Amino acid sequence: MSVQDMARGGRFPWRLRVEQRLVRPRWVSAVVPVLSIVLGFLTGALLIWLNGVNPVQAYVAMAKGAFGSKYAIGETLVKTIPLILAGLGVSLAFRMQLWNIGAEGQLHMGAIAAGGIALFLPQRFPGIPAWMWIIIILLAGFAAGALWALIPGILKAYMNVNEIITTLMLNYVAILWVDYVVNVPWKDPASLGFPLTAMFPKELWLPRTPGLFFLNPRHRVHLGLVFGVVAALLLYIFVTRSKWGFEVDVIGRNQKAARYAGMSIARNILIVMAISGGLAGVAGMAEVMGIIHRLQHQISPGYGYTAIIIAWLAKLHPLVLLVVAFLFGALLVAGDQLQITMGLPVAVSFILQGLILFFVLGGDILSYYTIRLERR
Amino acid sequence: MDWVFLSATLIAAIRAGTPILYATIGEIFAERSGVLNLGVEGMMLMGAVSGFIVGLKTGSPWLGALAAMLVGGAMSLIHAFVSITLRGDQVVSGLALTLFGSGLSALIGKPYVGVPGVRFTAWKIPVLGDIPFVGEILFQRDPLVYFSFLLFPAAWYFIYRTRPGLHLRAVGEDPATADAAGINVFRLRYLYTFVGGMLAGLGGATISLSYTPGWIEGMTAGRGWIAVGLVIFAFWDPLRAALGSYLFGGVNSLQFGLQTKGVTIPIYFLQMMPYLFTILVLIFATRERVRRRIGAPAALGIPYVRGQR
Numbered sequence A: 001m002s003v004q005d006m007a008r009g010g011r012f013p014w015r016l017r018v019e020q021r022l023v024r025p026r027w028v029s030a031v032v033p034v035l036s037i038v039l040g041f042l043t044g045a046l047l048i049w050l051n052g053v054n055p056v057q058a059y060v061a062m063a064k065g066a067f068g069s070k071y072a073i074g075e076t077l078v079k080t081i082p083l084i085l086a087g088l089g090v091s092l093a094f095r096m097q098l099w100n101i102g103a104e105g106q107l108h109m110g111a112i113a114a115g116g117i118a119l120f121l122p123q124r125f126p127g128i129p130a131w132m133w134i135i136i137i138l139l140a141g142f143a144a145g146a147l148w149a150l151i152p153g154i155l156k157a158y159m160n161v162n163e164i165i166t167t168l169m170l171n172y173v174a175i176l177w178v179d180y181v182v183n184v185p186w187k188d189p190a191s192l193g194f195p196l197t198a199m200f201p202k203e204l205w206l207p208r209t210p211g212l213f214f215l216n217p218r219h220r221v222h223l224g225l226v227f228g229v230v231a232a233l234l235l236y237i238f239v240t241r242s243k244w245g246f247e248v249d250v251i252g253r254n255q256k257a258a259r260y261a262g263m264s265i266a267r268n269i270l271i272v273m274a275i276s277g278g279l280a281g282v283a284g285m286a287e288v289m290g291i292i293h294r295l296q297h298q299i300s301p302g303y304g305y306t307a308i309i310i311a312w313l314a315k316l317h318p319l320v321l322l323v324v325a326f327l328f329g330a331l332l333v334a335g336d337q338l339q340i341t342m343g344l345p346v347a348v349s350f351i352l353q354g355l356i357l358f359f360v361l362g363g364d365i366l367s368y369y370t371i372r373l374e375r376r
Numbered sequence B: 001m002d003w004v005f006l007s008a009t010l011i012a013a014i015r016a017g018t019p020i021l022y023a024t025i026g027e028i029f030a031e032r033s034g035v036l037n038l039g040v041e042g043m044m045l046m047g048a049v050s051g052f053i054v055g056l057k058t059g060s061p062w063l064g065a066l067a068a069m070l071v072g073g074a075m076s077l078i079h080a081f082v083s084i085t086l087r088g089d090q091v092v093s094g095l096a097l098t099l100f101g102s103g104l105s106a107l108i109g110k111p112y113v114g115v116p117g118v119r120f121t122a123w124k125i126p127v128l129g130d131i132p133f134v135g136e137i138l139f140q141r142d143p144l145v146y147f148s149f150l151l152f153p154a155a156w157y158f159i160y161r162t163r164p165g166l167h168l169r170a171v172g173e174d175p176a177t178a179d180a181a182g183i184n185v186f187r188l189r190y191l192y193t194f195v196g197g198m199l200a201g202l203g204g205a206t207i208s209l210s211y212t213p214g215w216i217e218g219m220t221a222g223r224g225w226i227a228v229g230l231v232i233f234a235f236w237d238p239l240r241a242a243l244g245s246y247l248f249g250g251v252n253s254l255q256f257g258l259q260t261k262g263v264t265i266p267i268y269f270l271q272m273m274p275y276l277f278t279i280l281v282l283i284f285a286t287r288e289r290v291r292r293r294i295g296a297p298a299a300l301g302i303p304y305v306r307g308q309r
Helices: A026-050 A055-067 A068-094 A103-124 A130-159 A161-185 A224-241 A243-253 A255-260 A267-293 A304-313 A316-342 A348-368 B003-032 B040-058 B061-085 B090-112 B134-138 B141-160 B164-171 B176-178 B185-211 B223-233 B240-260 B267-292
Strands: A003-005 A016-022 A369-375
Touching: A003 A255, A016 A316, A026 A055, A026 B185, A055 A068, A055 A316, A055 A348, A068 A103, A068 A224, A068 A243, A068 A304, A068 A316, A068 B141, A068 B164, A103 A130, A103 A161, A103 A267, A103 A304, A103 B267, A130 A161, A130 A267, A130 B267, A161 B223, A161 B267, A224 A243, A224 A267, A243 A267, A243 B090, A255 A267, A267 A304, A267 B164, A267 B185, A304 A348, A304 B090, A348 A369, A348 B061, A348 B090, A369 B134, A369 B223, B003 B134, B003 B164, B003 B185, B003 B223, B003 B240, B040 B061, B040 B090, B040 B185, B040 B223, B061 B090, B061 B223, B141 B185, B164 B176, B164 B185, B176 B185, B185 B223, B223 B240, B240 B267
Parallel strands: none
Antiparallel strands: A003 A016, A016 A369
């Protein structure tokens, strides 16, 4: 292994020297994410302070908002649900080095499909019981997200069109579709001009989970949490224990090797994109059927983008992802709290998310290299 | 099609295309050196907000544009440090930069939403500006547009016809060989990532100081991502980047043109057009690249490690 110089510029008497590690110590993979989150918050505090807001006050408000009461913990879990589902989808695609940045759009399409069914179909087919509608809506949400993801999937699989750009562009298109349906064809005449549909029939709302000891009786945690946890377990089993999971990993690590081994890359791109988008679609379905109970102009505070960070922080591991999603659910609730109590934009939580990601990326180097400051 | 409508559309195409053109050329420089920076959207937003604020405080749109370039450049250095020095994943680092930039610009810009600021005003160029039709379209614009007219041919000349341009391409195609030839790969990658950030910042300022003066949270509306797409369409060539940017600007302005002509397509579908257009353009460009065997810079997205192949 060779010794590399970096940062050689200038006449500075010290330089960073980076050497490859021969052995990767286990402590690194545990310490780096924790330290990254701490450093992210510290840097964030500096930026908040520079903008004339007391960061201690801001963070206290955030912590109270996310964990301060039984109700707060419930709200954190509520935000965790779409993050788990979309995060799982993104992490599966990333395993194959397929950069699906389109969870946000796939989520919106899942929401449209769910909302369209809930608003119009039950009254046409009154014989079907509510629980069956819930299953139909779940499947429709998955299908809509999957189909939306298959557009870039097909373009990637058969024409090698860059999926980063196509998935991203389709996010904007999907959000405009939601804006269209809530403003024009499905607009509630009783909405007084607001871009909203009518409320979904109450019996179709995703049922609340039983009131666990740490939840306020009025909590809003719904069945979507069960979908998320089940999806994580299934994905974990498939990814680690099945031949297909192995193929996905091999394709992600070395496409040439995978091709020589006779694995169909195009087919796997389609399967992975469909599942990835489908999970994001279920996230959108769960959010509108479980929480919002209608379609409206804004249904996601960027869940699909936060999902990318969660997937990365969890090192694409489905079970670790459950924990990370909970932490980021807390961050989103905390961001709302900042807006309510201190008038800061919700996007502030994006600052923290970006910073944490930078520190994780930078910290990763510690697991492969050692860094020393030394004299020239 | 009548002349008035045509010239209005072309003017709108240039106005809408200019911010994207800056960002696209900036990203071409970064990618040519081997650094994929997906943080363009974040850098543009930071450029837009800082350009607007500095312009407002100093009363000079020029200082605003300058500040936007410095801020965009500073943003890009975060990505450069993570991806060049620390060899982190460039896709994820770029995404982090976009998230960071959109959040920070929202925080900084909060007090300035809806505040009237300064803007660049049109300069009519003597003689050229009096040419009928062409003069009105090309030579009655503001300085940022003129600068972009100079920039894209200059960037083309620099990349393809000068020695530093050759070094730039070498670093992005085959850094090990460039290194062996005595070119400082790390320094050049830092430099061109910085240049890319400055131009993205300037692109943002073009929006907040010229195209739609003012500041609104998230006002770039995906233009940074469209620029990343146009780089692929452009085959990393500034001349094709200009073509792509103005085409995009044309599609973008067509939606307003159609509205004024009384076409009754819901506005949401018109607003989708630029994004769908970007996808379409990408499909055609990808096919053409396969046919003509034009590749991305061979070392794009791969950190350079001395002595490792």
